[in-house]
Amino acid sequence: MDKSALIDGLHPLEIKALTAFGSGGSILSTEQLVAATGLESSQLSMAVEWLLAKQLLLVTSETVAPLVSLTPLGETYFERYAPVEHILSIARDASSTGKRLTISDLYAKEGLDPVDVSKAVGRLKKEGVLLIVQGGCLESTGRPSPSAEAMRTLLRELHEGPREVGGFPEAFRQLIQEHAVRRGSTREPFRVEDRVVRSYGLSPDGVAVAGQLAAQPTLEEVSQLSPELLKDRSWRTKRFRKYTISLRAPRIGTGKKHPYREFLDAVKAKLVSMGFQEMRGSLVETEFWNMDALFMPQFHPARDIHDVYFVKQPTHAARVAEPFLSRVTIAHQNGGSTGSTGWGYTFNRERAKRLVLRSQGTAVSSRTLAANPSVPGKYFSIARCFRYDQVDATHATDFFQVEGIVLSENINFRTLLGLLNLFAREVAHAKEVKFVPAYFPFTEPSVELHVRHPKLGWMELGGAGLFRPEVTLPLGVTAPVIAWGLGLDRMAMIALGIHDIRELFTDNLELIRTTRGVF
């Protein structure tokens, strides 16, 4: 079986551990592996875990051995002295100076624990190091104490690190046993715990892999291809470690269009594809082009101070182009030659010059009508408009209107409906439409287009109509003109999965970055 895929995925630590086993059958304990590989024990244990998981390594034996180590108290004994050493030294002192020393002196003057004292004194007496003479006085015999010496040796060796109990001679083992922490006796210098000791050997797969590793030239592993490796062609002698490609990728910043702008771009492209030419206008307009030229009487309720934003400075335009101002004035007053009775009021020419923030995209159309448009001609604009509205989830004070006009000698109410049908199909992908009578100040007849959207059900897609002759004739257009507008905000919001119109212009970068465009 070919193990090359397996070998390619091996980490350098794993390779080190595997090769330590030589060509086959040796069994190594953890300590031996540390010695053979020269790895830190933490690195080795990682490598061993990985190899076990890959079933290249097997656990050949597992034994439990008691291990002894110092408790914090044992460390203190090591730094200073154990009780047995302490008592021995006091007793020798007393004997050499001829002072009387009793057991109770040991408690009272030296502050030793009675349990420690009785244990130590008992052992020292047994060893013939101490004598208890008349009056309960302690006397040193001057002989050496094997247990005090053994204790010092143990403290010193265990201070270096834990050791297996079995590695000590019997006398030591007994001492450990006596002074090990256990239930009911926690103040002891030693702690004895069981430890698992494992030995490892290669599995049959491991033998194969180790063999293959030994057979193949030892390629140096690199994590990154570099220009140097390519330049000197040394990549051929390198091994490229394989990555765990199932991990999630780190996040990066994106350069992309705004999803709402993308939506509008798509509408723009669609309109151009249907033969519409883009027209542009000004954010600030005169009331003339914004309303008067559209035959909205100056007393119209929608021209109130509460419906339109007026400009502070300058308040009025220098002029409104003639002959349009005069012709529109007459159309409003008595209809002039438009065939209309007009509105029958005195038109205020000064009011016509009042500057406002464009409140409807139709202002762009009225400018176009006055600028010698082509007949036949089709025009559109995506115009930013401003309405004096309280801002909430469904009302914006600053929004886009998609509007336009179609001029032709041969258009009528039925071609108007045909155009709306086209919009319904091309822009909303709707198959079912409904035409509903509507009212706009500048069109007659007027119609609203309702469509059954494949996902949203019946919705209003737009409004349209034939411009009134009072609008077209004073601007010098004699052909009939269709005016149309599409309400796309709701469609955009649903396409982008948002419920608040204010979110179209959100300042939340995270949201902008993660909102998917419409594909």
Added chain:
Amino acid sequence: MPTISIFKADLESLLDSEQKRRAISIEDLENWLLLVKGELKSHNPDTGELRVELQDSNRPDLWCCEGIARQIRIKRKGKLKPYPFLAKKAQAPLRLTVAQGMEQVRPYVAACAARGYRVTEDGLAQLIQTQEKLADIFGHKRKTVSIGLYQLQKIQFPVTYELVKPDDARFTPLGMETVMTLSEILMIHPKGLEHGYILAGQSRLPILRDAGNQPLSFPPIINSREIGEVRVGDNELFVEVTGTDLSMVVLTLNIFAVNLADRGATIEPVEVQYPKGTALGKRVVTPQDLGKSRAIKIETIRGALGQELSEKTVKQALETYGYDVSVEKGTVKAKLPLYRQDLLHAMDVVEDVAMSCGYGTFAPEMPVQFTVGGLSRIEQISDRARELMVGLGFQEIISNILGSPEQYRDAMCLAETEWGSMVEVDNVMSLSFSCLRQWMVPSLLRVEAASNRAFYPHRLFEAGEVAIPDPTHELGSRTEIVLGAMIAHATAHFSEIHSCLEVLLYHAGKEYSLEPVQHPSFLDGRAGRILVAERPVGVIGEVHPEVLERWQIAVPVVAFDMNLSQLSDLLTAPP
């Protein structure tokens, strides 16, 4: 325009006589509402209340239950039944005298009496709603038209419409307990405070008084509580309309007259006697039909609708829509009923024909003319710039253009500088929406300031319109397209944004240079004016820490702002 409240049972009772009354389904109702450009906004099945929005601002006759019912009824019955009060012309026993001097204040009045209709709860609700909607929307908040309703039996004729000094007349107004003079009403009464401006500057005020010198009302402010409060159960009413436009005043009275007649009242006209002649003469009997018949060629209607309609079809369509019609030699003579005055142009008749036939009877026809589509030059340039910015790793944003001087100017340290002038709004509703942006960098900082949790680096751009004040322009400002770009992260540096600008201008095919500029929004010595062909087209620099502090932005920001419209003027048009 207005949204009104009507009751289904009331509507049904106006559609059919009591014997033939039948319930109308909501679906049928929605179809019928197409005839009046009405949209059903809501329906409460428990109370029967319907909220209907009426779109046509030139058809005030439709802003009430009676008007909606009338339009549907005529369609069903085939013709409008003539109103009897129009027949017995000039015989008006009731008189109303207009005194001298009214033409300076509120010149016109029209009135009629209605007997024999006992006011029901629904009927009263409609009377009050119609009064409010007509005075408010059609009458421009009572300025051009206002309406008063009274208990007829309390009035001694003739009634006089005259001027008095503000302290010389007093009565108890509706909504008050005590007698008040007219000046007190203007100062204290809520309606006086609301509508008093209409009479601002007048030393004498209008009043309607009866032959017993009893005040009826103080138009257009408030009625007397004694006479001018109509209640359920009243069966003799007096209606008056005052205002500044005679035909609108008469039209409004006509609407009330037909509404009450449709509910079963007998209308008694009133003769209004003016001191001088009016457009309708010195003695004006109201209600009065002011409509004139208008001749329209059938061919005009056919051409506009794109349909071969027979003379008979046209006649029938208009008759079933309430017109008085005759057809002769390819010409239709059409006259509107007395409750309408919205026939300005033949096209208005064309729409009524289409609505009466139903829009569904016109088959859509594809326009066939070939035209070439395309984008404006500046839009093409803007789109190219956007593509490049995306390629440079920038996220596009989109912002309001209408914003606050605080953000566009003050937070940018531009107050009192050449960079800080903007188009500002006169009638400010909220400071947050009170000026147009004059450059793009604040729009970018707005997003940066709100996005310190979004992972860095931030690279943002927006291409969009700004308004640049320009006294030499006829509109006082120029609308131009500006491209703004911004980079923000812990070590954002001038050269990063400079590199991006360089790429853009390389692809625009233009040599450029940077000239040091002292711009308060940027660190001195780290800001430049972008010059193309020695013309300034923008600025670039490291945003000043003072600006960052004002926006509460905690990382360095570098940015540029380049005017694409001005750049476009310098570019040669594509071949």
